[in-house]
Amino acid sequence: MASSRLALTQRRWFPWVAWVLAGLVALSVAFVVESRSGGHRLTAARMTTIDTTGYQLPPAVSPESLRTSGQAVTMPHAPPPLFAPTTETSPQKIATRVTWYSLSVPPLPNDGRQLYLYIPRWKSDGSLAIYADGQLIHQSHANLQWNGSNEPLLIKVPRTDVSQPPRTLDVRMQHVRGIGGAFSSVWIGTYRQLAPRYTIREILQVQLTSFSSFAFLATGVFAFFVWLSRRNEPIYLLYFLTSAVVFVRMLHTFVGMHPLIISDAWFGWLTVVSPYWMVMVLHLFMAELHGKRQPLLTGAALLVSVVTTIATLPGLIDPTLMSAPVYASLLVLGVFVAFNSVRQSVRFKSRDAMLLSVWCLITVVSGIYDLGLQQNLISIESVFVSNFTGVGFTLLFWYIMFGRYIEALETATQAKADLARRLAQREAELTASHAKLREIERRELLHQERQRLMQDMHDGLGSTLVGALRAFEGGKAAELDTVGILRGCIDDLKLTIDSMEPVETDLLLLLATLRFRLQPRLEAAGVKLVWDAGEVPPLEWLDQRHALHILRILQEAIANVLKHSGAKTLTVSVRAEGDQVLVRVQDDGRGFEPAGLLPSGALSSGGRGLANQLSRAEAIGGAIRWEETQRGSSLALALPVSKSRRAVP
Amino acid sequence: MNMEAASSTPLKVALVEDDAAFQQAFRNALAAAPDLAMVGVAATVAEARAMLGEAPCDVLVVDLGLPDGSGVDIIGEAHIRWPGCAIMVATTFADERHVIASIEAGASGYLLKDSPLPTIAEDIRVLHAGGSPISPRIARQVLMRFRPDEKPAEEGAVDAEAAEKSGIPSLSEREKETLQLITRGFSFEEIAELMGVSRNTVLTFVRRIYAKLEVRSKTEAVFEARAYGLL
Secondary structure: HHHHHHHHOOOHHHHHHHHHHHHHHHHHHHHHHHHHHHOOOOOEEEEEEEEEEEEOOOEOOOOOOOOOOOEEEEEEEEOOOOOOOOOOOOOOOEEEEEEEEEEEEOOOOOOOOOOOOOOEEEOOOOEEEEOOOOEEEEOOOOOOOOOOOOOOOOEEEOOOOOOOOOOOOEEEEEEEEOOEEEOOOEEEEEEHHHHHHHHHHHHHHHHHHHHHHHHHHHHHHHHHHHHHHOOOOOHHHHHHHHHHHHHHHHHHOOOOOOOOOHHHHHHHHHHHHHHHHHHHHHHHHHHHOOOOOOOOOOOOOOHHHHHHHHHHOOOOOOOOOOHHHHHHHHHHHHHHHHHHHHHHHHHHHHHHHHHHHHHHHHHHHHHHHHHHOOOOOOOOOOOOOHHHHHHHHHHHHHHHHHHHHHHHHHHHHHHHHHHHHHHHHHHHHHHHHHHHHHHHHHHHHHHHHHHHHHHHHHHHHHHHHHHHHHHHHHHOOHOOOOOHHHHHHHHEEEEEEEEOOOOOOHHHHHHHHHHHHHHHHHHHHEEEEEEEEOOOOOOOOOHHHHHHHHHHHHHHHHHHHHHHHHOOOEEEEEEOOOOEEEEEEEEOOOOOOOHHHHHHHHHHHHHHHHHHHHHHHHHOOEEEEEOOOOOOEEEEEHHHOOOOOOOOO | OOHHHOOOOOEEEEEEEOOOHHHHHHHHHHHHOOEEEEEEEEEHHHHOOOOHHHOOOOOOEEEEOOEEEEEHHHHHHHHHHOOOEEEEEEEEEHHHHHHHHHHHHOOOOEEEEEEEEEEEEEEHHHHOOOOOOOOOHHHHHHHHHHHHOOOOHHHHHHHHHHHHHHHOOOHHHHHHHHHHHHOOOOOOHHHHEEEOOHHHHHHHHHHHHHHHHHHHHHHHHHHHHOOOOOO
16 A cells, blocks of 8 residues: 555656645635635726826815716726827826716625625726725725736725715726726625635735746846856856846736835836746747857847837836737737747757746736736626746746756766675775786795795705715715705705795894704804894895895805804804994804905806805895904994995995 | 712713713713712613602603603603602703603703713703703794784784693793794893893793693693594
8 A cells, every 4th residue: 555655656747636636625725615606796887087197186075966966887997008009298288188987886784894896807097996886985096007907906985974885886097098997897795704815815916926027037046146156157147037037027016005115207218118028038048958059039039128228218118008019019029029939949848948848838828818818808897817937837837946956966876876886896896906916926925935945946956966866976975074065955954945935024034043953063163153243223125035135145154154263252243323224243263365366266156155245245135245353353244224225334 | 069979979860871972981971970870770660660650860861762662751741750860861952842741741951962972961951940042943943832812913913821720831921922032032141130130030930931831731722632532
């Protein structure tokens, strides 16, 4: 059950159906309320007209003659207006007319309850005064032309001893001759009877457009700030401009009950001109939606809008009086732009642009209806439909922006996921290439290690064993120190094995190992070893290859001491000096001259040993120095602390 | 030593070794030492097990590479069955991997196979008297095993306490100092002088360190078995 409901709310059409249902419910509630309200509707009236010039104040008391003079009419009544009534703009000189409607009220029970008049709509383009039993009870006090005639009236009937309840109602309208002077039927009743009717009409005719205009403008301001930070997306600016123009256009539907802060002329100019700009910005907005700009059409629409805007400036053509031809030309422009936009939306497959342009067409049609209403061709108790299509524009714009917002969010989510995926992929690639590199490195290392051991075996153990073998074969075994040779071989082997274990930059550990290996031979030779190991910084370059070189150099040095010097004491000292470490092997024996041995004695084993020591020191970036001391000789092996430097002897 | 040797019965020494040459060398070494008596020789794991069923001896020397198994197992069994016997592993290179494995199994020293015969006899005497040899690399390895995993000091302290309770021993400061001096190449005599103790004390330190290493490895094995749900 729950899952099926969830599925329902996730259908694409669900929100639309929900909206339509909500609208239908609201409408039916309105109808029910309207049908349950009461009051008396007065439709029979007598109309008297008097031509005047300029505007005069209404009399305090209505003339008695109205009840009998004039012609009988049925309310709502609207005289057919002239298409272009006058070019005179001065209120003092303008040709005006006073139209009186006199209505008789059926006898109402005098139960002391407050009575109200409800007037759904009136059109004056001038002033309005209402009399009850001949006494003035209401009069318009705002501007002459923009006098809030779109707003329904709910007027309290004064409770005096003269009129309770009133028997007659007189309506006086002084208006420009040729337009205005239309009046709807009049309702009389108690508040409870009339308020529902009044409220529904007030909401539909005034508040709905007012709310939607303000709300649209508010989101427009938001869009404007979006545009400020995203200048390359003009659609946000166009949204703001549309909302602003719509707001200006809709002002006349909910202001005017009170005097305006600007003159009729300027307000009329704004009201009449703004729909041109509405068409203009809508055209641009839709072009942004379907993505195809049309400079020619835009230029033409701009030209029409600018010409109209300038021509209707106050002091030139009064747009309020000339509104019929002005609106007619607007309709032509609107139809043209809307049809073009429909065509473009189909061509470029833009759903949003299509929605908007279709709504534009609907607005044009409603504009034709409204023109008919404005020209009194349709019962003046009707309402201006384009006000509602204006609300529709607000909703459509919200819908479009909502779509863009959701799309942006989804794009962001998508981009994040995409980024994560790409990152993972890249990471995998890196790991793979890293593993490959490590494998190559490992193989290289193995190769190096093999090379190193081969070289070591070849130079050391191998040659010693071959030498011993040749001696045995030559029958000179007796001349050999067999045990010494074998012990030397084993020592060699042990040092090779030691060099295979990592020492991790610890030179002292390496030297300690050497001592551990050679100690038995020193003891056997009766040489006392003085171990003087000072503090030594870690040598980060000290790997197995380097370790074996160091071991061999010192092994050779100690072997030389044992072989040649006849020393009693051997001192091994380790010191850090500056940026290098000095390992010194010192004996108190006879001493020897390595420099003399080197060039000439290169063939002798000692000479070869020294050459080996030198080349090994070279290979690890170290240096060797032989010194003759007071007693015995000394070998100093200098090792750099850091690989980037070479040690100096 | 000589006085002791003269005043008491000779030490009973047994050997587990499959190499006939070393067997012979070992016999010769002991024959030259009146205070040492060869009481048994085994060439395989099986023979060694049989030998362990007999009366315990004072010193057992075990080679690791036996034809039918590893000498480490024999060391472990001997440590249990002959608790009073000092066990040595016979090795050519004293490489840390083999020696440490043997010590963890219960050995308390090693014998270098290429040592001169008198040295072999002397090493046996020293071991029986409570002294254990240690190479710089083994010292370093032991230090690393006992080093608390890189942790902040306080946490490490807590950890050490927990280890104490759990039965895993830790090294004392002096034991650590001894090991550090060994890794720097100093001999027992030199260390004794540097630390201001006798050579015997240094030997005792090493023996104690070996014992701790053994306990530690056993406890850890139990921990690991528990962690893997084997116990």
